[in-house]
Amino acid sequence: MIIHIVMLKFKEENRKNNLYKVKELLEGLPSKIEGLLSMEVGLDFMKSERSFDLVLTTTFNDKKALSTYATDPAHLEVVNVIKEVTEGAKVVDYIK
Numbered sequence: 001m002i003i004h005i006v007m008l009k010f011k012e013e014n015r016k017n018n019l020y021k022v023k024e025l026l027e028g029l030p031s032k033i034e035g036l037l038s039m040e041v042g043l044d045f046m047k048s049e050r051s052f053d054l055v056l057t058t059t060f061n062d063k064k065a066l067s068t069y070a071t072d073p074a075h076l077e078v079v080n081v082i083k084e085v086t087e088g089a090k091v092v093d094y095i096k
Contacts, residue, residue: 002061
């Protein structure tokens, strides 16, 4: 199983609205993308210096399914929105 984790740091401008908009867009992807086994989206509540604002955890059967997800048009639409409203991201992909 492949685990794909993304952490996003949002720009200050319109942060709260953008957080909820991106969360909603991401949570709509599982019904649109075959091979995406599960998705969890969490919003940070600690607001510490080291915190990112949103974390996305997704699971896939294999690397091919992750690759298909990465290039799926529905995913790329969400990525375009994310790029507009965030200032940073970190990603970890691992095999479980």
